[in-house]
Amino acid sequence: MTTTIQVRTNQATKKTAQLILEKLGLDLSTAINIYLVQIIEKQGIPFEVVTENGMTPAEEKKILKEIVWAKRHGKRYASAKALHDAILKE
Known part of the structure; x- marks a missing residue:
């Protein structure tokens, strides 16, 4: 039994x-059916979904959390020289 899906694009x-x-020798209906079968087989989107900077949403969220943490808890330096000196001491 088949059904109809309407997609706006x-x-x-x-x-x-x-x-x-x-x-590729395919029509749009066949390609969409291939896509739907792949969603079922992969139990998700069958390709990596990335943000415009090339990261997955999870990677981007993790980095943003790290930035917030660093702003609250990170060390601050008055100048590039002070940062350089601190790095050399470690």
Whole structure:
């Protein structure tokens, strides 16, 4: 038994995807079905979802937490020379 899924996307995205899929010998419906099967098999998105800086949302969240911690608890230096001297002492 089949069912219908309606997806909203802009016309340029649809057209470009169709052109690429045509070169692969696939239509849009088949490609979407492949994607859905992969979601089921992987139990999630079948590729890594990253933010615009190339990190996963979890990696980005971890780094942001580290930045907040460093701002609250990190050492501060009056100058680059003071930082350099502190590094050399360690």
